[in-house]
Amino acid sequence: MLEAKHLHTQDNQTNLVIRIIAGALGFTYVTFNEGDTVPIAYKSHLYSNAEKRFAPAEKILTAVQMAVIKERPLAQGKRIIVVSPVPALEAVTKASVPNAKALHPRWIQWATSLTATDVDYVFDPRLQTQEFLQYEQEYPAPLNILPLDSYNTIIYTDGSAQPPVGIKHQYSAACAAVCGVMEDGVFHPHNTYTQTLGDCTAQLAELKALLLAFAHTEAGSQTLIVCDSYYCVQSYNEYLNHWKLNGFRDSKGNTIKHKMLWGRVADLKDKLPCVHVVHTLGHQRVGIHVAGNTLADEAAKASVATASVAAVTRSRTRLDNEILIAVKASAAGKTLPKGYPTNYTYHISAQNVAYTTIPGVGDRVIPNEDQRLELITAAHEGVASAHAGIQATITILQQRYWWPGLCRQTKQYVLCCDICQQIKGSNIKRPPQTSLLVSDKPLQYVYLDHCGPLQPDGAYKYILVAVDSCSRFLWVWPQRSADARTVIKDLLIFIGTYAVAAFHSDQGPALASKAFRDTMGTMGVELHYSSPYHPEGNSVVERRNRDLKQSLTARVLGSGLSWLHHLYGVQRALNNLPRRSLGGRSPYEVLFGIPMYAPDLDAPGMVAAETSFDIKERLTVLQELQQNRDDKSSASAATLGIRELAKTLTGWIPNVGGLVREKIAVKKEFGPSYRAPVLVLGIKGTRTVILPPLSGSKSNRFISIDDIKLHHVANSSQ
Structure with missing residues (x-):
């Protein structure tokens, strides 16, 4: 540090002025009392080796920070006025590097010093050096994006990298660029360009895609490049000029990644100033750039998939003995190995690849046995499948390959896939865990269930529902709560009126409670339960619950009265409805042997027709219904297709x-x-x-x- 003679002393009644003079190798700052022309002190500093690599704006900020820190005690609480060659220090901070990722975290420290409340900044153009003026001219203005329909061409880019099947520590990559125009907010593609890159990372593939877009850009034409790589877009718009000034080195002096490629991009940016590069989020469902970005993504992935299949084919050097035997036997007309159909022909190409010719289909590659699991894995978990089902995975393989047992091995692999077992349900149709109890006598089995909670009507929120297995007759009891005490009270009256042999219910709290089981045991009533969370086991009463709620809703809408007012009327109506499962008879007629009296339907003087009902006929009908239920679980796909077709036709x-x-x-x-x-x-x-x-x-x-x-x-x- 140098100090000059004939200096004034600090006046603690005035503000402190600091003039910054920065050069390429160091800086000097002079301290004054405000309003005085004679300095208080001169101080200089030589940049370290690290600071010499700073950009001009960084060097000035280094000088400002050091000067403010050292001279703040001298100010004695007064304001500090910094005179610098920068028109607006805050603007330089934002314009130099808007994002701290481009430089060292020291920018955060500089920003803190710049925003100090006791420091003011004054611009003096006489302090600007030639180095700083050149820096200001080379640094670009903020990007001004035009309306999308103003661009002559819009190019969407994407890169993709996936590990090829059977090859470790290596990637198969490709990039794509889709060119087109935007009209009325709709992207119209014209050309798609792809390039396979071999072994490289996804980041490098995105950068290659950017260069591919520049390769199809016309000079002087307004072009917009849309990329879903934040690395490429931010580097192009914010970091590239800074890197170019620093010899494509970072703040620590290390060479940046992909230096040669970014050098080419920097040259293209200077030659093609009409090109703008913007970012869009990838894999979105809505947005103006979704269509173009999706096209580029699909094109890149398709190129990767093609390269992966080619890599697997090229890696085959020696064929299995079984394949060689099949090829020789096919040519000589001899017996083929087990699993090789006789109507297929087998041959080997000049590239030492085994093929089979399937009649009506074409040629398919026969892979070696040690490659088949890798192919199944690629077809099931690869970029073009995403854990597809059994049939879809088999179809993907059969489009390119064939080998004995392909379907069987693929099915076993997909069924055992751990990820699929975690996220997918089983397609196997299972019978009810507790089979329906079908009786040939009324009141032998009665199904119980609670309907509710419903919209409170007074104090009533639940309905206890009972359905006879034989006749499908319905009983209902409105209840204030669905506890065991209330259920027992209502069912004791029911048991005293009807000789019920057994109750069947789900494992609801009231119906599975110890008090309920003990009471029913005392009355000699058997209890049967369906499996938890399995409504099919209690489907008889579940369906009646649905009918009950629909009928109550219809009555409430029609009259405006409460559901409790209509409950017993709905019970009577449901018991009077003829049911196809009962041979066209109503539950009332099956239980009591005579039709229900219907005053609003019977004409004056009409005598109800006599009916004779043999309970054995009902047993035959129920047995047929039970058989039909069992047959439904094994219905063929063709039958389901006809059913869907009928639904469509109607x-x-x-x-x-x-x-x-x-x-x-x-x-x-x-x-x-x-x-x-x-x-x-x-x-x-x-x-x-x-x-x-x-x-x-x-x-x-x-x-x-x-x-x-x-x-x-x-x-x-x-």
């Missing part, structure tokens, strides 16, 4: 001006499931209709046909 197509009802997404308890009928205003495609706006809205609504149904209007002539 469907309907909405017409403009027709009346439809829209399904309510979240319905209230005992509320309607569909809205009031409205007119169809229009139809879009084959799956969407346009309906009028709801109350309080002004926009028409686009509704899927899956969420509407035809509104039937009664014929006035009937």
Whole structure:
């Protein structure tokens, strides 16, 4: 540090002024009392080897920070005024490197010094050196993106790298660029360019994709390159000029990654100033860049998949003996090894690859036995499958390969895949864990279940439901709570009236409680339970619960009265409905042997027809129904296809001006499931209709046909 003679002393009543003079090898700053021309002190500093590699703005910030730290005690609480060659130090901080990733964390320290409340900054153009002026000219202005339809060409880029099958510590990479134009917010692709890169990382593949886009850019044409790599976009827009000034070295003096490629990009950036590079998030579902980015992503992955298959084929050097025997036997017309069909032909190509020719299909590669597991893994877990099912994985393999036992080995591999077993359900149709109890006598088995909790009606929130297995007769009891005490009280009266042999229920808290089991044991009633969380085992009463709630909802909507008011009327109506499973008879008729009295249907003077009912006929019907239930679990795929076809043929197509009802997404308890009928205003495609706006809205609504149904209007002539 040097000190000059004839210096003034510090005046503790005035502010302190610091003038910064920075050069290439060091800096000097002079300290003054505000308003004085004679300095207080001169101080200089030579840059260290690390500081010599700083950019001009960094060197000035180093001088500012050191000067403020050292002279703050001299200010004695007064303000410090820093005179520098920088028009606005904060602007330089943001313009030099907006993101701290480009430089050392020292920028955070500089930012802290710049925002100190006791420091003011003044610009003096006389202090600007030639080095700093050159830096300002070379540093670019902020990127000004044009409207998308103003660009002559928009190029979407993407790179992909995947490890090839059977090769460790190596990648198979490719890049793609999709060129096109944007019209009315829709991307129209013109050309797609791909390049296989061999063994490289995904980061390098993204950079190669950027260079591929520049290779198909015309000079002077406004071009927008859209990339989903934040590394490439940020490096191009923010770091590249800084790297170029520092010889493509980072803050520690180390050479940056891919120096040669970034040097080519920097040259192209200077030659093609009309090219803008922007970032978009990858793998998005909505957005203006989704279509183009998806095309580039698919093209890159397809190139990787092709390169991976080629790598596996090239790695084959020696064929298995079994394959060689099959080829020789096929040529000589002799007996083939086990598993090789006789109607296939087998041969070896000039590249020492074994093929089989399948009649009506074509040629397929026969891989060696030690490569088959790798191929199955690639087909099931690779980039083009994503843990596909058994049939899909087999289809992917059969498009290129064949070997004995391909289907069997693939099925075993997919079934044992640990990830698939964690996330996928089983397609095996299982019979009910507790089979339905079917009796030939009424009241031999009675199914129990609770319906609720429902919308409270007074103090009642639950309905205890009982259904006879033989007759399907229904009993209901409204209950305030679903506890064992309430259930026992109602069922004791029921048991005293009807000679019930056994109750069947799920393992609900009240029906599986010790008090309930003890009471039923005392009354001589057997108890049967279905498996937990398995409603099929108690399906008889579960279906009646559904019918009960639907009928109650219809009555409540029609009258406006509470569900409790209609409960016993609905019970009577359900017991009077003829059922196909009962041979067209009603549960009441099966249980009591006579039709139920219906005063609103019987005409005056009408005498009900006599009926004779043999309970053995009911047993035969029930046995047939049970057999049909067992057969459903083994129904063939062809039968299911016919069923779906019939459903399609009986469907309907909405017409403009027709009346439809829209399904309510979240319905209230005992509320309607569909809205009031409205007119169809229009139809879009084959799956969407346009309906009028709801109350309080002004926009028409686009509704899927899956969420509407035809509104039937009664014929006035009937």
